[in-house]
Amino acid sequence: MKRKMWAVLTTLAVFFACLVTFNLSATPAKAETTYTIGTDVTFPPFEFANKQNKYVGIDMDLIRAIAKNQRFKVKIKPVGFNAAVQSVQSGQLDGVIAGMSITKEREATFDFSKPYFTSGVVMAVAKNSKITKLSQLKGKKVAVKTGTSGADYANSIKNKYGFKVVTFDDSNNMYEDVMTGNSAACFEDSPVMRYGIKQGTKLKIVTKPAENGSYGFAVEKGHNQKLLKSFNKGLANLKANGQYKKITEKYLGKDASKDTDSTSDNSFFGLIKQNKSALWSGFKETLWLTVVSIIFATIFGVLVGLMGVFPNKFLNGLSTTLIYIFRGLPLLVLALFIYTGIPSLTGQKIPAFVAGIITLMFNEGAYIAAFVKGGINAVDTGQMEAARSLGLPFGRAMRKVILPQGIRIMVPSFINQFIITLKDTSILSIIGILELTQTGKIIIARNLQGFKVWTIIAIIYLVVITLLTWLSNWVQKRSKL
Amino acid sequence: MSTRLKVTDLVKTYGDNEVLKGINLEVQNNEVVVIIGPSGSGKSTLLRTLNKLEAPTSGSIVIDGYDIADPKTDINKVRENIGMVFQHFNLFNNMTVGENIMLAPTELKKSDKTAAEKQAKQLLATVGLEEKFDARVQSLSGGQEQRVAIARALAMNPDIMLFDEPTSALDPEMVGDVLEVMKTLAKQGMTMVVVTHEMGFAKEVADRVIFVDDGNIQEQGTPEEIFDHPKHPRLQDFLNKVLNV
Numbered sequence: 001m002k003r004k005m006w007a008v009l010t011t012l013a014v015f016f017a018c019l020v021t022f023n024l025s026a027t028p029a030k031a032e033t034t035y036t037i038g039t040d041v042t043f044p045p046f047e048f049a050n051k052q053n054k055y056v057g058i059d060m061d062l063i064r065a066i067a068k069n070q071r072f073k074v075k076i077k078p079v080g081f082n083a084a085v086q087s088v089q090s091g092q093l094d095g096v097i098a099g100m101s102i103t104k105e106r107e108a109t110f111d112f113s114k115p116y117f118t119s120g121v122v123m124a125v126a127k128n129s130k131i132t133k134l135s136q137l138k139g140k141k142v143a144v145k146t147g148t149s150g151a152d153y154a155n156s157i158k159n160k161y162g163f164k165v166v167t168f169d170d171s172n173n174m175y176e177d178v179m180t181g182n183s184a185a186c187f188e189d190s191p192v193m194r195y196g197i198k199q200g201t202k203l204k205i206v207t208k209p210a211e212n213g214s215y216g217f218a219v220e221k222g223h224n225q226k227l228l229k230s231f232n233k234g235l236a237n238l239k240a241n242g243q244y245k246k247i248t249e250k251y252l253g254k255d256a257s258k259d260t261d262s263t264s265d266n267s268f269f270g271l272i273k274q275n276k277s278a279l280w281s282g283f284k285e286t287l288w289l290t291v292v293s294i295i296f297a298t299i300f301g302v303l304v305g306l307m308g309v310f311p312n313k314f315l316n317g318l319s320t321t322l323i324y325i326f327r328g329l330p331l332l333v334l335a336l337f338i339y340t341g342i343p344s345l346t347g348q349k350i351p352a353f354v355a356g357i358i359t360l361m362f363n364e365g366a367y368i369a370a371f372v373k374g375g376i377n378a379v380d381t382g383q384m385e386a387a388r389s390l391g392l393p394f395g396r397a398m399r400k401v402i403l404p405q406g407i408r409i410m411v412p413s414f415i416n417q418f419i420i421t422l423k424d425t426s427i428l429s430i431i432g433i434l435e436l437t438q439t440g441k442i443i444i445a446r447n448l449q450g451f452k453v454w455t456i457i458a459i460i461y462l463v464v465i466t467l468l469t470w471l472s473n474w475v476q477k478r479s480k481l
Numbered sequence: 482m483s484t485r486l487k488v489t490d491l492v493k494t495y496g497d498n499e500v501l502k503g504i505n506l507e508v509q510n511n512e513v514v515v516i517i518g519p520s521g522s523g524k525s526t527l528l529r530t531l532n533k534l535e536a537p538t539s540g541s542i543v544i545d546g547y548d549i550a551d552p553k554t555d556i557n558k559v560r561e562n563i564g565m566v567f568q569h570f571n572l573f574n575n576m577t578v579g580e581n582i583m584l585a586p587t588e589l590k591k592s593d594k595t596a597a598e599k600q601a602k603q604l605l606a607t608v609g610l611e612e613k614f615d616a617r618v619q620s621l622s623g624g625q626e627q628r629v630a631i632a633r634a635l636a637m638n639p640d641i642m643l644f645d646e647p648t649s650a651l652d653p654e655m656v657g658d659v660l661e662v663m664k665t666l667a668k669q670g671m672t673m674v675v676v677t678h679e680m681g682f683a684k685e686v687a688d689r690v691i692f693v694d695d696g697n698i699q700e701q702g703t704p705e706e707i708f709d710h711p712k713h714p715r716l717q718d719f720l721n722k723v724l725n726v
Contacts, residue, residue: 158677385534385572386630389635390585391561400584 038084042445045251057245066234079432090344112216120209140184150187293360301368326366491540564634624655
């Protein structure tokens with residue numbers, strides 16, 4: 001019995017060792033000067049993916065031009081504003097350029113470059129709205145995007161003008177809320193708002209830029225000072241040679257319309273055709289995430305489930321605790337904790353994909369463990385007693401008599417869990433994994449066609465889930481379980 | 482006659498509940514011992530401690546020279562020589578009749594597959610079910626299931642057999658077949674400990690009858706002594722209840 005226990009523990013240990021090794025080897029080797037820079041997913045005109053799925057925008061063009069000028073390399077990670085900021089704090093990323101306003105509060109934790117863009121917050125309302133002044137907002141709702149200076153501004157004046165603030169995670173949802181009339185207005189940086197309106201967002205700007213602020217490139221306080229210096233030097237060079245002007249005019253100037261989707265076919269099939277390659281790679285990433293995490297979650301879940309029925313108090317307790325913790329944590333919290341929390345504890349970076357797999361392994365694995373335990377416990381205790389009374393050791397009685405009966409009970413739960421895992425991969429978009437949901441967010445950030453794009457994404461999920469269900473039923477029949 | 486099984490000062494408690502309160506019992510080779518007593522008296526618990534399905538709280542149980550209360554004893558080895566038959570048969574639902582019987586001999590390397598199959602068929606013949614070798618467990622009646630369970634317990638060639646109320650879950654017309662198989666075993670000289678409510682079987686087959694009540698052996702003796710001249714008032718009371726229905 002003891003030997004079996006050791007076998008289980010050793011397997012677990014090897015498993016975790018593999019994860020750690022995978023993690024280490026996946027960390028990019030520190031080339032001379034390659035910096036990993038985080039940015040937002042949906043902040044046009046500063047950063048957004050174009051039709052070729054390449055990141056462009058004022059920030060993107062600027063950081064690439066500065067890198068070229070100062071002879072270093074950049075790797076862009078569009079993980080979202082909040083994740084980018086946290087990842088810089090935890091050392092996961094070297095710097096962040098994401099239309100980030102320089103504030104006193106932020107200067108406490110970040111070192112900022114010289115300002116590279118000056119902006120101000122404007123108020124926008126629906127095209128047919130009669131609101132033109134802040135004082136007309138009394139008792140109404142106002143939409144903002146989380147973490148922006150527009151949000152700070154709205155919060156600073158909400159008591160004075162008596163409105164309520166509703167917070168959104170990306171621009172498109174914020175605009176939609178104003179267009180549908182749920183919110184009376186939104187606050188956003190003027191270049192962002194101007195670009196959005198050029199893209200066909202049915203809003204109008206009604207105030208002059210307020211709370212003029214400056215955007216800066218940020219690194220963790222006291223770290224990456226060489227990068228910061230290069231940025232400042234490069235910025236000065238670009239301003240001197242006219243390149244800076246070219247970049248900003250490209251997105252905000254008269255020829256800004258050239259880079260828009262205004263001539264695009266925004267019909268349902270037009271959207272599919274245009275975004276074929278982005279959707280396809282998002283789909284592949286979702287499938288890959290699902291398959292890999294199902295394998296790991298099944299291994300983890302079965303081990304923890306078996307630990308729960310092993311005649312050993314310590315293993316039973318460990319099993320119950322693991323299930324309690326990982327079933328109790330919201331998937332979103334777990335993903336953010338593993339991706340941004342663990343590195344700040346260990347100082348070891350984790351690639352988003354690996355963090356995603358670990359997250360799903362623990363979360364889905366906990367559910368699997370619970371029904372593995374339940375399935376085994378559902379087998380009549382007389383079966384185990386009869387096997388043991390013949391002289392079969394616990395492990396062999398388990399394998400020959402209990403598990404074959406327990407697995408039959410578990411199969412429907414397994415199929416169910418696989419489908420849930422597939423759907424849960426969408427939550428990993430929060431840590432910037434370019435799976436189907438994140439792909440959808442990016443496409444919408446560019447073309448602002450929320451309804452149609454989400455319909456396409458939803459259909460793709462349904463098709464995959466249908467195929468997965470058929471496959472499971474076929475396997476179930478074939479194996480005569 | 483030599484001693485096959487010796488129980489000394491056996492105590493079993495569940496929390497505060499003392500189910501067995503210091504049992505002393507010896508079973509000789511080829512002896513058939515029948516344990517009777519009211520429900521809740523501890524007779525099933527006593528039987529289940531004999532192959533450590535219930536771990537004794539204190540005391541010793543020595544079978545073939547091994548003390549199974551001692552944690553150092555390899556209980557799996559000792560169990561190979563103890564056959565056990567359950568009230569609810571407990572046939573393995575994921576196997577055929579033949580596989581049920583062959584599992585232990587093949588898994589524990591007592592015999593190869595062909596030998597195990599030959600032996601299983603012989604055992605099925607002795608319980609009158611040779612045609613059921615390939616049958617699924619679910620297709621059997623209760624009486625057939627219990628006879629297969631006896632064949633399964635015999636497959637390891639045990640030198641003692643424990644029966645835990647083997648006929649209590651059966652329809653009345655099935656009881657006879659199972660008792661017949663048990664009588665044949667007894668005649669062949671198998672050492673048996675049987676917990677049962679079948680007083681007829683006890684009278685006919687038992688060498689010794691043990692009356693257990695309140696966690697203790699209250700009285701024991703030959704069937705004549707127990708059934709015709711009961712001394713203990715509780716035994717008299719018990720017999721009154723079960724015989725004069």
